Amino acid sequence: MSTYRPCPACGSESISDLPELAPDPWRIGQCDACALVYLRNPVDYDALEAEDLAWETKFATEAAQREKKRGRLKRFARAVRGIAKRIRGDNQRFYTRLLGTGRMLDIGCANLIRMGPPNVPFGIELSKHFAEGADKVMRAAGGYCLQGAGAERIFDFPENFFDGIVMSSYLEHEVQFPAVLEGAFRALRPGGRIYIRVPNFSALNRKVSGADWPGFRHPDHVTYFTPATLKDTVQRAGFDFKLVNRHKIWLDDNIQALAIKPAA
Numbered sequence: 001m002s003t004y005r006p007c008p009a010c011g012s013e014s015i016s017d018l019p020e021l022a023p024d025p026w027r028i029g030q031c032d033a034c035a036l037v038y039l040r041n042p043v044d045y046d047a048l049e050a051e052d053l054a055w056e057t058k059f060a061t062e063a064a065q066r067e068k069k070r071g072r073l074k075r076f077a078r079a080v081r082g083i084a085k086r087i088r089g090d091n092q093r094f095y096t097r098l099l100g101t102g103r104m105l106d107i108g109c110a111n112l113i114r115m116g117p118p119n120v121p122f123g124i125e126l127s128k129h130f131a132e133g134a135d136k137v138m139r140a141a142g143g144y145c146l147q148g149a150g151a152e153r154i155f156d157f158p159e160n161f162f163d164g165i166v167m168s169s170y171l172e173h174e175v176q177f178p179a180v181l182e183g184a185f186r187a188l189r190p191g192g193r194i195y196i197r198v199p200n201f202s203a204l205n206r207k208v209s210g211a212d213w214p215g216f217r218h219p220d221h222v223t224y225f226t227p228a229t230l231k232d233t234v235q236r237a238g239f240d241f242k243l244v245n246r247h248k249i250w251l252d253d254n255i256q257a258l259a260i261k262p263a264a
């Protein structure tokens with residue numbers, strides 16, 4: 001098990017543990033300086049990749065136990081969310097409205113193309129299997145998909161290259177999120193935008209459900225953003241911040257936001 005890390009956003013080592021929110025051996029803490037909530041002992045990505053173990057295999061047992069505990073009603077709610085997510089995945093208009101059109105990068109794209117022609121689709125995907133599939137389809141549409149960690153591969157694209165970037169259900173998994181945002185700032189054209197969707201730690205449902213909140217996934221979710229800490233995070237990387245689902249955000253289990261690179 002890795003040692004407990006300092007705050008990944010501001011570097012502070014003054015962290016308050018929140019033991020009621022994570023079962024052993026996982027440690028969730030809140031930074032006393034910037035209020036970020038995060039997993040203090042994440043699993044090493046490189047070790048996982050070297051062993052050629054997918055998250056899904058390694059933690060399948062834990063996931064199965066969690067499902068059992070949640071019961072039927074919650075599984076139903078999850079199925080509905082899954083359907084909604086698929087519909088949204090198909091809805092290119094949703095992304096076009098927020099990001100415009102052009103060269104579009106999807107980080108953590110799996111084998112999906114969320115933004116087809118007239119966009120030129122690009123991707124970064126950790127799973128070799130998914131990356132191969134995505135690459136094939138993206139090449140046919142003029143783009144390509146790189147396999148590897150987002151925080152590393154983002155720097156392999158040219159500067160000021162993308163018109164838009166999608167990080168949907170991605171940033172909460174990325175241990176090195178400041179690095180991926182730094183790389184995204186470099187790779188986006190001035191005025192370009194990132195669409196970010198992450199679980200909302202300050203949602204009413206989280207406060208009511210405690211450790212049973214569906215946003216908790218140990219250890220594959222490593223950061224638990226609130227609208228305030230997400231705003232801090234993207235502003236630290238040089239972006240302007242805009243909340244997409246501002247209306248009743250306190251009732252929403254997810255945050256949807258835009259990170260906008262200021263026009264030159």
Ligand SMILES: [Zn+2]
Pocket residue numbers: 007008009010011012031032033034035036
């Ligand atoms: Zn901090």
